[in-house]
Amino acid sequence: MAERTILRKDQLEISLHNEKKLIKEGTIKDDNPLDLSEPFRELCSACRRGDLKVCQEKITEGVNVNARDSYDYTPLILASLCGHYEVAQLLLESGALCERDTFQGERCLYNALNDRIRNLLLEYDYSKSTDPLQPLAAHVASLLTRENPSTTDITISVVDQDIALHKFILAARSPYFQSKLAATPEISTWKLPSTIPPEAFATAIRYLYLGEAPRELRSGPGTGFTETEVFTGIDKIAKQLELESLTESLLESGDRRRARQRRATELSKGRDQLESWFRKKVLGNKLTVKTSQVNEIKWNRSNSIFADVLLRADELSNEEVGVQEASPRSVLFPCHRAMLLRSEFFQTMFTSSFREAQVTDYLHIISVDCAPDVLEIILTFLYTERAEFPLDVAVDVLFVADMLFIEKLKTKAAVVISTLGSGVSQAEAARTRGIQDEDDIDIYAIIRAAWMTRVQRLEEFAARFLAYRLEAHIDSPEFAQLIEESANRIQARQETDSIELLDDIRFYLNERFRKRFDDAGLDELMDEQQQPPAATDEGEVLAEGVDKITEGVQAIDAASTGSEAGVPIAKTQASHNHTREIRTLDGALVEDEFEQDAMNYQILLEKLDALLERLNLEA
């Protein structure tokens, strides 16, 4: 790592001042603009509370996660200061910046409540985290050089070079090409006048394909064109293809930060162009037909949207309503293989020598095993990198993304489920314990989905979810079955192997109750016999951590039942006497909520053990 020089205070102030001046002049954008809007205020307050759900909602609404409030706090600083690991993670994943050597970035790091959060922030240091649009850009740029499978449909010759390109990208990115291609959609070769330097054209193409601006242009002897000629050529092409910002972006590659901002702007503009084209052409041209008639659809290769494949999704016969319609319907989306390649599934398909990879007169119809609206979400992601969808389809998206090998979307779906799904905040969950909460989600389905699609994050989420509502699930046979399934997931299970789900639940259970003990100052009680477990700070469910916690739990048990030293005797005994009553008679009978918690914790653990015995499992 390069040696880091620490700036003196005056130097720092000068650089801050200079930066402000530049921002005022409009040369560079403020990374953290002041935002006094109501949604942003809500986001900030959610970050203080650690309310994942609201955070996710606000982020999905499009609130700028990098803005600052009137006290110069950014959401990330707040989350990091208040120690909400999950919130900080969500913010970082949604593009919040924490860059070392910047004022705001160092504030985040400095303010981090604990090392776990600090390390998380460092992991997302700018040098590693890239523009969220970068994967899309990288894919589009890679299309220029990708040879297998061939997805190009037009060849443009400049002087003696042939460049194979994609009509839909040209049309989406350049109004000039759009109108040209609209006039002659079937054209497959195009000759450019020889006055244009190939280097100039190549630069323009790279720009169209969202590539990085070249560090320097090839010109001078050997290329047959001088530097000026190349620049004039680029200028000319830019005018002709109506790419106003091409020359600017070429000239501005000097300053690192400005180049970065320029690139971010370019990318988001490029994405917007692709998106609007996608919405207009692809989604706008989707066909809804009766499933029985799907095979009669014939699309010619030379169509106005340059699609080279049709994706089909069958609508589900509407079971819920129970009305069996005469015939189910299917939706066909005209798509471009070039973009579908982002999914490993399609890439393998088009690279193989199966039927789908053969070139035929009419477009192949490839059915994707999901609902049309889910397919639309998938396609939107592939074309635009946008992954915004409501909770209700999240599980579907998760499964389809898993099937089609789109890892990023899978992660995204998991994030949606684990944030929006956490529903009421934990405090609320604790307060309403004992009351059969009407859950938003079918946690059993989710945990099975997590297993099936191997998403660790969802498993943890589900365990946490269950832990906070354990009293509602502990007695249900479905829960027992789930534990058994979890146990069976380990092949050739040994006596000593633990059950993963159960370990997770115990971990979160401890977290849930310990927090309340801490609040009440009861940790003194625990300190007498042991150190407070450090597991929460480690962020991982370590077997030892669990053991320690269990020990701790027994210790509490001992303290609350036997030992009289250091504990208000009367209360302990009273609660001991009333154990059953509290369980069965609801919280009203006990004056002290903490007592009740201690008891409940104990009871829940006992119940888990009982459950294990019943299932003949050792853990």
Place this chain on the structure above:
Amino acid sequence: MASMRARNKIRAPRRSHASTPTEDFDAIWKILASSLSGIHTKNASSLSFEELYRNAYRIVTMSRGLELYERVKALEKDWLHNHVRSQVTDSILPILLRAENGPDRGMPVQEQSNERRAAAERFLSVLKETWQDHLVCMGMITDVLMYMDRTVSGDRSNPSIFVVSMALFRDNVLRVPVRPDLSITVEHVLHSTILFLVQLERDGHMIDRPLIRHCVSMLEGLYETVMEEETSRLYITTFEPLFLNASQDFYRAEGAQLLEEGDATTFCRQALKRIGEEQERCNVTLSASTEPKINQVIDKELILPNIGEVVRMDGTGVRHMLDQKQLDSLRDLYTLNARVDEKKSVLTQELSNRIIELGHEINTMSLAPPPPPPPPPAASGPTQNGDQATPENGKRSKDPKKEKNAEKEKTVNTQTASAIKWVDEILALKRQIDNVWLHSFKSDQTLHKSIDDSFGEFINRNTRSSEFLSLFFDENLKKGIKGKTEDEVDTLLDNGILLLRYIKDKDLFETYYKKHLARRLLMKKSASMDAERQMISKMKMEVGNQFTQRIESMFRDMAISQDLTTSYKRHMSQTNAADDDRPDLEVHVLTSTMWPMDVMGKNKNKAEAPPCVYPQQIKTLKESFERFYLDKHSGRQLSWQAAMGSADIRAKFVRSNGKVQRYELNVSTYMMVILLLFNEIADGETLTFTQIQEQTQIPENDLIRNLQSLAVAPKTRVLKKVPMSKDVKPTDRFSFNHEFQSPFVKVRIGVVAGNANKVESRGQREETEKKLNEERRHIIEAAVVRIMKQRKRLTHLNLMNEVLAQLTSRFVPDVKMVKQRIDSLIDREYLERLGDEASTYVYLA
């Protein structure tokens, strides 16, 4: 809130993935199985990837991925076993098996080879086809089962289906007996077939390389285990060892056969050809990873055991190649030797032997005892003069002198000639060897060192090398460089310096060089002062500052003297401008310690010779200068070296017919003194030798030589001598020769050459050595004291080492001499032996 929840309620997943009715597993599998078979029968283009993938996906989501995995495995095994295996075994013709049965290496390949070769190629191409089909099919199947692979082999420790299918191919196609009743497997046949084809190629036949390459890449693509470690490739575990073994036998035999032929050049060429072939074979036919290994085999079997013999091979070995300048063969030999021996010791040894041998020849030729003169044996043209230098020679070579006096300037002493010849020959040899080194030995450093060592060795074996080299410089700086361009001069000097590098006793060289230089400077014989200075700077670079210090100070003296002369002239014209008669004076004031005094004639008779008596005119001049000089530098002592000076005098010759002829004579100081004597006496009167000697006090030796020049040499006979003979005897009488004739107005009368620029006689050499040894003693003592002063206490061994290290740049001290010096220092109480340890010295402050 309630409405929000309703909206957010997660929709039940579209299909209840976990609980898909299991009864259609078999149905789905049936579809899948037939499709997979379809892939094998090359109907893939009609199959739908999406459909196959969906089916596999559904089975996996039923949590029956593992079952699917096993079924696919079984299907593949079945396919390989029932279809592929027979295809391969059927293609093996009996002739291949026959060859496999009996160890066939010794069997004459010729008659059977064609038939066997056809069979071999057929078998290989079937195998290749099978393998490629398998690869393609498995690639497609893996694509289709992508999802299964990820869940089944990703989560658990199952190898991916592709890997499994490779292992299946290995076990069900390669490792099955060719015929049910035989123990030979397809793999065995494959190995022996490839080896057979390789052998064919080594024998000079064309074979189908790409075909073999395909089969080898199959072996490379297959592993012993499903872990697929690099080292468990079948190629490495099975074929490669066999190949290396076969090669080993082959090259051992070839080596023996080549050695029998007994021609080093052929051996090298053949070996290199083999190396090239094997390299090509590895890159084109087999695997590049084998190249280092097969190279090892060649090195070990073909080169290493034979190289020594090849190098020394009579009539064709290194010696022969060097003599015949066979650069290519030498290069081949070098390449081979370098492969097996980083130090190339065999070659180095032989080369160095040869160089020393050649150098020895040069030495003996030049050192042949001074040949009985006419005819000179190593004569390189007209020689013979100045035999006075070697008195024992002088008498015998009197006769030819008369005719050859005319060529005085051009002639050189035989020995000087042979010294120069020696240098030239060494240089020629060096050039030749360097050429070989550059072109054949790739400028190899080890060899360069050994060449240098060899040169040093034989050059130092010649005890007179320092003198010869100095003579070489002397000759060239005097005459050799005339009319040469700067570059040529530069190379000439560089060549000389090159030899200087080899000379160990640099102090000896210095002594000689100084002596020769002094002559050149004082007698103004140097052809170019630029070249002299260039020479000095070159020596400085080569040997160091210390070495050239004294030589430089000689130059400094010369420069100062020039200034002195001009300032003296100015001084004189200021003080007594009127005196026109006063002769001009040019002096060289030399620092006596820096100049080799023996050059100035002091050594002969250690007793200070009485100073020459100058005529009045000169005496005043001399005294005037002495006053001038001592005014400037008080406390110095000037002693005049008349033997080294020269004078321009104008002489009037009155012819018998009364005409007056004037000549300007350039003579030595002594001659001037002698001639001026004749001014004092009347015309026609004579002076005897003894008279002259009495009046001038010129040492006899010098007087004889000067009179010889004046009275005997035919072209410069200014004096007449009675009787007219070659020798000058004390009784001879001299008179002024008014009939002196010369075609030029200016006449230079040289003193019959002294001895300084000739090879020394034995006596002189002993003298030089004696002086040298004395000097060395001082140097050694100084070094010992320097070291001990610094270290205070040192063992004998360490002290010796340090002394040697300090002095080697000047000369290689004789160990005995160093010991003596140490003892002497102990006697003089500079050092002390440590009481109980006799071998440790302590410095006494």
